[in-house]
Amino acid sequence: ETGVTQSPTHLIKTRGQQVTLRCSSQSGHNTVSWYQQALGQGPQFIFQYYREEENGRGNFPPRFSGLQFPNYSSELNVNALELDDSALYLCASTPGHIYNEQFFGPGTRLTVL
């Protein structure tokens, strides 16, 4: 148990819809990162938030956006869903903003039909 929770566990959407995934970090962890993991691949970095501001972004289009809240929770929003967005979405938190192990949640499995 890492103390990081994600909801929902599974989600099915259709192409063109919008989705919001949620993550609750450990208390005191003010950095949260989001990753996308396609089947059979390693996770790919989407973006990171530190103290409620975006602090780095990977090669993902603007329709992937996020929010971080003062209560250590965060959201990943994806607009105009595409079939290739089907993946496991992982959030991870750390107590600082550099060079620490990351504590991962169990993930949300998103299927886009």
Added chain:
Amino acid sequence: SQQGEEDPQALSIQEGENATMNCSYKTSINNLQWYRQNSGRGLVHLILIRSNEREKHSGRLRVTLDTSKKSSSLLITASRAADTASYFCATEASGAQKLVFGQGTRLTINP
């Protein structure tokens, strides 16, 4: 894109044997981390080795890092059925607040 490559992609051994997985990466790093993932669920942190370290141990795990060759290895000794999982290396570069993962090694321990 993935930073590193892991070798082998899949490994199947008998319980009690040792398992060795290798990871290569491309750019300078601040640290390298190994994670385990069971059945497509969340990743569990195993060990972090910094760029100025060459070897690190944690229980049955031994990790080496060779920054001149841009490579790392993870050794699991006396393997158990519960070690069956996918193992990923991830690098963290200086000034970059993100982990870059390899594609992973699927390890199967046969009883």
